[in-house]
Amino acid sequence: xxxxxxxxxxxxYTTRFGGNQVEALSNVSFLVEQGEYIAIMGESGSGKTTLxxxxxxxxxPTGGEVxxxxxxxxxxxxxxxxxxxxxxxxxxxxxxxxxxxxxxYDNISLPLVLMKKEYPEIRDRVETISYKLGIHELLRKFPxxxxxxxxxxxxxxxxxxxxxxxxxxxxxxxxLDSSSTDSLLNLFNKxxxxxxxxxxxxxxIKAASHAGRVLFIKDGEVFHQIYKGxxxxxxxxxxxxxxxxxxxxxxxxxx
Amino acid sequence: xxxxxYARLAASNIKKNRQIYVPYIITCIITIAFYYIMKSLSLNExxxxxxxxxxxxxxxxxxxxxxxxxxxxxxxxTNSFLMKRREKEFGLFHILGMEKKHLMRVTGIETLYIALLxxxxxxxxxxxxxxxxxxxxxxxxxxxxxxxxxxxxxxxxSTITLFLAIFFLIFLNTARRLGFSKPIELLKGSxxxxxxxxxxxxxxxxxxxxxxxGYYLAVTVQNxxxxxxxxxxxxxxxxxxxxxxxxxxxxxxLKLLRANxxxxxxxxxxxxxxxxxxxxxxxxxxxxxxxxxxxxVLVMVSSTTAxxxxxxxxxxxxxxxDFTYYGYETHYGDIDYANREALFDQTLENNGLxxxxxxxxxxxxxxxxxxxxxxxxxxxxxxxxxxxxxEEMAFITLDDYNRSMGENITLNDDEVMVYSNRSKIxxxxxxxxxxxFKIVKQLQAFQCVGSGALASNITSSHIIVVKSPEIIDAxxxxxxxxxxxxxxxxxxxxxxxxxxxxxxxxxxxxxxxAGLGQLGIPENExxxxxxxxxxxxxxxxxxxxxxxxxxxxxxxxxxxAMILLIYYKQIxxxxxxxxxxxxxxxxxxxxxxxxxxxxxxILTVFFLPLITAGIHxxxxxxxxxxxxxxxxxSNTRLYVYCTIGCVAVFSLLYVIIxxxxxxxxxxxxxx
Numbered sequence: 019x020x021x022x023x024x025x026x027x028x029x030x031y032t033t034r035f036g037g038n039q040v041e042a043l044s045n046v047s048f049l050v051e052q053g054e055y056i057a058i059m060g061e062s063g064s065g066k067t068t069l070x071x072x073x074x075x076x077x078x079p080t081g082g083e084v085x086x087x088x089x090x091x092x093x094x095x096x097x098x099x100x101x102x103x104x105x106x107x108x109x110x111x112x113x114x115x116x117x118x119x120x121x122x123y124d125n126i127s128l129p130l131v132l133m134k135k136e137y138p139e140i141r142d143r144v145e146t147i148s149y150k151l152g153i154h155e156l157l158r159k160f161p162x163x164x165x166x167x168x169x170x171x172x173x174x175x176x177x178x179x180x181x182x183x184x185x186x187x188x189x190x191x192x193x194l195d196s197s198s199t200d201s202l203l204n205l206f207n208k209x210x211x212x213x214x215x216x217x218x219x220x221x222x223i224k225a226a227s228h229a230g231r232v233l234f235i236k237d238g239e240v241f242h243q244i245y246k247g248x249x250x251x252x253x254x255x256x257x258x259x260x261x262x263x264x265x266x267x268x269x270x271x272x273x
Numbered sequence: 274x275x276x277x278x279y280a281r282l283a284a285s286n287i288k289k290n291r292q293i294y295v296p297y298i299i300t301c302i303i304t305i306a307f308y309y310i311m312k313s314l315s316l317n318e319x320x321x322x323x324x325x326x327x328x329x330x331x332x333x334x335x336x337x338x339x340x341x342x343x344x345x346x347x348x349x350x351t352n353s354f355l356m357k358r359r360e361k362e363f364g365l366f367h368i369l370g371m372e373k374k375h376l377m378r379v380t381g382i383e384t385l386y387i388a389l390l391x392x393x394x395x396x397x398x399x400x401x402x403x404x405x406x407x408x409x410x411x412x413x414x415x416x417x418x419x420x421x422x423x424x425x426x427x428x429x430x431s432t433i434t435l436f437l438a439i440f441f442l443i444f445l446n447t448a449r450r451l452g453f454s455k456p457i458e459l460l461k462g463s464x465x466x467x468x469x470x471x472x473x474x475x476x477x478x479x480x481x482x483x484x485x486x487g488y489y490l491a492v493t494v495q496n497x498x499x500x501x502x503x504x505x506x507x508x509x510x511x512x513x514x515x516x517x518x519x520x521x522x523x524x525x526x527l528k529l530l531r532a533n534x535x536x537x538x539x540x541x542x543x544x545x546x547x548x549x550x551x552x553x554x555x556x557x558x559x560x561x562x563x564x565x566x567x568x569x570v571l572v573m574v575s576s577t578t579a580x581x582x583x584x585x586x587x588x589x590x591x592x593x594x595d596f597t598y599y600g601y602e603t604h605y606g607d608i609d610y611a612n613r614e615a616l617f618d619q620t621l622e623n624n625g626l627x628x629x630x631x632x633x634x635x636x637x638x639x640x641x642x643x644x645x646x647x648x649x650x651x652x653x654x655x656x657x658x659x660x661x662x663x664e665e666m667a668f669i670t671l672d673d674y675n676r677s678m679g680e681n682i683t684l685n686d687d688e689v690m691v692y693s694n695r696s697k698i699x700x701x702x703x704x705x706x707x708x709x710f711k712i713v714k715q716l717q718a719f720q721c722v723g724s725g726a727l728a729s730n731i732t733s734s735h736i737i738v739v740k741s742p743e744i745i746d747a748x749x750x751x752x753x754x755x756x757x758x759x760x761x762x763x764x765x766x767x768x769x770x771x772x773x774x775x776x777x778x779x780x781x782x783x784x785x786x787a788g789l790g791q792l793g794i795p796e797n798e799x800x801x802x803x804x805x806x807x808x809x810x811x812x813x814x815x816x817x818x819x820x821x822x823x824x825x826x827x828x829x830x831x832x833x834a835m836i837l838l839i840y841y842k843q844i845x846x847x848x849x850x851x852x853x854x855x856x857x858x859x860x861x862x863x864x865x866x867x868x869x870x871x872x873x874x875i876l877t878v879f880f881l882p883l884i885t886a887g888i889h890x891x892x893x894x895x896x897x898x899x900x901x902x903x904x905x906x907s908n909t910r911l912y913v914y915c916t917i918g919c920v921a922v923f924s925l926l927y928v929i930i931x932x933x934x935x936x937x938x939x940x941x942x943x944x
Contacts, residue, residue, distance in 0.1 A: 115855075117857070
């Protein structure tokens, strides 16, 4: 069953004085199955970020629709949008987006507090998730006291704690060193194996090679996709690398 | 060549950062102007001609010190905020090859620019403001006040010295920060998270104690004479308490709230408490400044306004009759005043003034020292202890009382009636060494000339009605023997009310004085004197006009300082909140909720000082009331109305300032 349906999305930006029109996305369609782990790759300016913003309901498409778990995003009222986003989506950002006035504990519990959960439930869920992600020792600390990798784990914990239908990750490894990147990607694989659907936008071949499927976007269109299947991470890495070389040298893909 | 390069770099640095430098420079200008005006006012010789001018100058001198401390704290604080925002820039310069000593040189030149700009515009602004305010208030008052406008060289020198010293210290502090920092840390600069504030219980408790002690002093002070001294102590305690409570107390309170998990983990409290913790850490000093300034403005403006409005009241308390003659006697009824009264009546008539009422009676006045329930007269006033224990005794005869009040009361030899202007006699007996009387009645009101003269006396006074002139003579002799040269006398009082123009009254007054000279009874200590209400009132208006001027003047100045503070705070908050705003939306708070939450925090931050100022004002009431009593204002209701009026106007102004600066805030946040 598809948890996310993206149907012929268009996004046209008009410059301020109404002169030039820029097509950021054109006729983008794909399905994400329950429990899938998808990476979306593309160069800067290819439309990745626009796509992610539309999926996150932070931006509205010019045409086409996004259906999350049977619900068309365009039918969600503006007022309920924040709540809808909070209840259904979990976000992981490149620069963590942790609030430095909150302890890590409070950062993780923020979505639950916003959902008006009672304290005992908050406590139990924060406890469970922090053990699972190996950050239990750190909870009393503040964001400025821990490393980038630890911050990103906290951000993942915050995204997971609401048990969202879909995790949207925007360049999650972008600000991490290589060992933190490895451990974060392993963490994503682990939660994906437990059934969590993940959609990740990335530049990094390494990050993409951990995903079950990679979509390539070029000039606002879905250009190509690769399934991992039974390939190992290394084989997947090679395939992605070849595809990217191919795209950047500008050739048409043989059918 | 190279020094020219640094000078240009410094100038372009300030220009590049004008968004944060413009408010800083304005702050410097205002602070300098502010200090200059206070200083020049405290040196203004025009003040000496005012009633209590010495005290006012002393007070202004103290005020200068307060402004000085305020200036140091405030400028240091704003500068450190500036430097923090510029750390990244310094880091970049560093990496581009500038050494620390070069950076120090650049910041040194920058500081010099700021100092020069601040001082020149500060003086310009200060002098212009001095003059404008003077003219403005003159127009409002509609009459001359005895404060001239002048440029004080001494004030200019002292301002330059002080502020150059402050700027030098600021520069040293910046240099110290640069000296100890590492380039990479600078480059990260403001990205490094703000540390969570620590709860300092000791300071919080000290704050509560200071504030409590200040309030206690203000509420319990009994004697108007000691009130002024106590007032200063109380003010210092309350200022200290406010600073401590805003800085340490608020953090302790918020941490306690946070420790209560079930309370803390609710949407509103969650965001609010943690937000406030950091806001208070950054803003506590600024907010206490706003609070203290507001309190000062309110106390000053409301009390001087009350004095100004109440001056008619004051005049009629002090001068119960249009014309009064005081004659001094050594024995009850030993002098004949017929020729003087005739001179009065004749001169008044000559000036077209109709006599509407007249009284004549005698009164014995002397000072006694309170001892237990009774009073005593000791030899030598110096050895008599504290001024606090002095009370004024005034004796009149029953005949005079009955005549002036139109009553028909009888008393025995050992019975008296008592009217007390401030503290009542609690016992039912009046004991003065060997004299003992039974108090048969405490009088509530007693309108006669004597009470007017007593009203201007700062000590507690008692008017005692005794049966016969013989008793007064006996008392007179007794105190004369004790006090010798300092003894009080028996005053003969002739009071007249008239109908007529002020001009006529003034000329009649002069003519009476001249006439007395011709009669061979000039005005002097041994014989007597004349008072005219109209003439006296002019002096009163002069005095209170001057006080009112100072009150309004300083009130406006403090208000301007406060507006700047609020403006500065809003901008600071704006930059600080911008990031949080975005993150919270990303995490799933709706824009509306984020806005509401931040708005409520900002509201708390800005209205906390106003509310605290209100509380301060409430506790200051008893002591201010007593100080006003010294200045002859006993109409406390008037003071209350003035205070309420001032608070209302001030709050309105505050809300307007807040609304205006809040717009700036949202403009920054939404960018």
